[in-house]
Amino acid sequence: MTQFPSPYFAAIDLGSNSFHMLVVRMQDARIEIVDREKEMVQIARGLDKENNLSEEAQERALACLHRFSERLRGIPQEQIRAVGTKTLRAARNSRRFLRLAEEALGTPIQIISGYEEARLVYIGLSQAVVNEHDQRLVIDIGGGSTEFIIGKGHNTLCMESLGMGCVAFTAAFKLDPDKLSAKAMNAATLAACGKLELIRSQYLAQGWEVTYGTSGTMRAVAELLGATDGGAVITRSSLEDYVQKAIANKQLDAPGITKLRRDVLPAGLAILRAIFEQLQLEKIHVADATLKEGLIYDNIGRFNNQDSRVHAVKLLQDKYRIDKDHATRVSETALHLWRQIDNAPILIGLSRTKILDWAAKLHEIGLSISHSSHHNHGYYILRHSDLGGFSRHEQYMMANLVRSHRKKILASRFEDMDSAALAAFYPLLFCLRISALVHRRRETVAILPELRVKKENFVLKLSDTWLDQHPLTRAGLEQEVHQLKKIDIQLSFD
Template sequence: MGQLEPQKNIYAVIDLGSNSFHMLIAKSIAGGLQTIGRVKRKVRLAAGLDENNLLSTEAMQRGWECLALFAERLQDIPKANITIVATATLRLATNADEFKEKAEQILAHKINVISGELEARTIYKGVAHTSSCSGRQLVIDIGGASTEVVIGKGFDALHYKSLNMGCVTYLERYFKDCQLNNANFNAAIKAARVVIDDIAPSYKVVGWEVASGASGTVQAIQEIMVAQSLDETLSLGKLNKIKKQSIAYGTIAELDLPGLSEERRLVFVSGLAILIALFEAFEIDKMGLAGGALREGVLYNMIPEFHNHDIRKRTVDGLMSRYHVDQKQANRVAELASHLAAQVSQQWPLFNNSGLPLLKAIAQLHEIGLLIEYKQYQKHTAYILENTDMPGFSQSEHKIIAAVANAHRSDLQKNVFEYLGCHAQLTQYVTRLLRIAVILSMRRQDDVLPKLVLTVNNDALTLIFENDWLKAHPLMASELQQESKQQAKAGWKFIVK
């Protein structure tokens, strides 16, 4: 067999982190990026650093073995589409060149050991390309040997710093005896505060609207909170509660918090201690999980057509293209839904709760499931959206979109959105408006509707048509009457006049 031709639209990023080595492989498709491969190995490179920052042979060997696995997958990717970056441990190690030389032979590719500042800026870029935030955003990434703290806006990092502390180095320093007690935790928190307190005042002066965590620690905490039926927003109170629960286990070996994965267990408590110190020093009120970080930042840097683009629009357009959505109809429903939302915006503050962009997005995507079959297409749409990466939309927004997709037609049940907790009300409003817009657009033609008015009184919606238009359009009248009964089943009032 001849050698296989590398695929020009496939890209690979390898991140030699201090805790794990990661390989991300993505395909540029339909104006977006589709992840087609991820390989992650716990190497714990930082654990091999001694007090003189000399990297042990054992740690280097672990790294080389991992890279030999990665090398196999890189053979099929054009060299120009591969970027390999190394972070804190190889910045610190006095014998980093020895590791790097052999690693480059194994991978047949150059390794860039990036500065802490460049790492912080690239992490921010990864977050900016995968999450949507209109104002200033504080981004924190706790790595194995360094922690990056960035304030940025749009795609630009404004303030960025790489701090010399991480979950692997702090594990070796403050939890070496593997005991879980107040003394160990407090020593780690105190040490982290010394590092953070230098920069915290200037960051607080700049300020931010949203705080996002881009690290495995934040993801692990969210998974623990979900297992305890809490919402996914992090707060200092929740972190201290998890610290207390962790101490109750006595040792790291015994640590078995519901939702905590085995691979995260070892470095979890040191990461938690650093995160508590960050919450305290920056007086962070609440934090969510970012969609991407360093690898995504490197990836988006490699592909020029993705620079400075509306991320949500890119995601929605890519999905519409991939699933052959009728774009005219999608935009027709989106415009009509937005028009209805504008009429009830005083009583339903959709605009303040980011409801309008979600309403528009789901209106444009609601027919994705038609590619599978018509009868249950709303369920197919919901399934596809639920199981697809949606850069630009937060985790909770992603859940709302999937929930509305599933409920935008056919039968409704009482308390249908109860499982969404604090997002249930917004999801109900978006669903009700979308259902009406879909029915009103059923002829799939422009200019077939008369002037209509939607009013709301105590959550009861009234749709008023001019003159006797409904008498002349019995199918539409019948569909709207059916809809009134469906909404009544869910406990919502919808009147058509």
């Protein structure tokens, strides 16, 4: 069994409605929950029309993260995963907020795609239920988005994230639990039906045998319908009866539900009505496991050679018919150079070695589209694809390495990186560019190049005999001297 630096793992989910923290302990190959915390920060309420996050919402979030940080002390950084979802994906000023949030929490925070959000939700659910042989539909209604996953066992078959959530819909349709109207509820339900049209046919064709709901909204609704449905399921008939009574009374009767949850519950009910209608459901089972549990299991997998990112890279290599032997050669040489660079600046929250390895293995991903501009096509594929396990920042760094691994270096392409990120990125780019050049003939190099680095001076040592036998590579390396000057790297040869 893998020995971990600490028996404790933690997951933090910066959701659009609630922030969650989960701390677990590995005990005899079993996971034991030792602490959990939730605060309904509702940062989605802080987004204005221009998608800027308000100062008030940021202050609520930072105060919550500061409180969470106390519980994380003593847990190794690599055993903590913190992610942001829909609202932080959308916020135009999220970069500044993330710097403050990471400082308050004391650990890096990754912004993940809706696809990755769905994948993690399913991982959490698949570890918590026992009917592994049933094909199941999993639904997670969040504050800013709702995820839909069809899977069987631990494998997913369909994953989608739709831009409808209880906080966002509350604001959009002015839903008030104390002034409930049929007009507002029906408008919200109709809008949700419109969103679901995007996936309805595909999901119904795929089919499922059992449906699970995993969100706080699902649990709150199940609790309210407990007298008729027992508290562990939500039936379509009970849901509709409850909604119609609430509309008739112009008020939501929700005893035992906190005020913050009650405020956004009408929107959750409207979305849930649409889900039942469009996906032709009669019953949803409510489960406890959600994204944060998925984060825990996914992180443990990375320690046990079950990194979902490795699987995603292999899938891309197969899909785009990448020459794997050549990709491996380029990766090995790039990593050989990288290991000779001491004290390179770090990339917070990223493994530079892994990012370089994966970028090298995918550097020709665009060749199946076009040879002359395959580096640009590769950038687009890696930047915009849904890649399991990868954060948006990891994809961004990997995509930029691939785009700039050949031809001219354009510093303007890196304007989204701050000075610290650039200082960490440039040595990685150097290693990939030199490796791609050295392997231009797509053959194994008998003697790998040696490297000495002193500040901005990179001295590359190659065999004179080998260079004489490879005049095209020599010419390429001489041109590389001029390209690398653009990023303040002074390349010379010994």
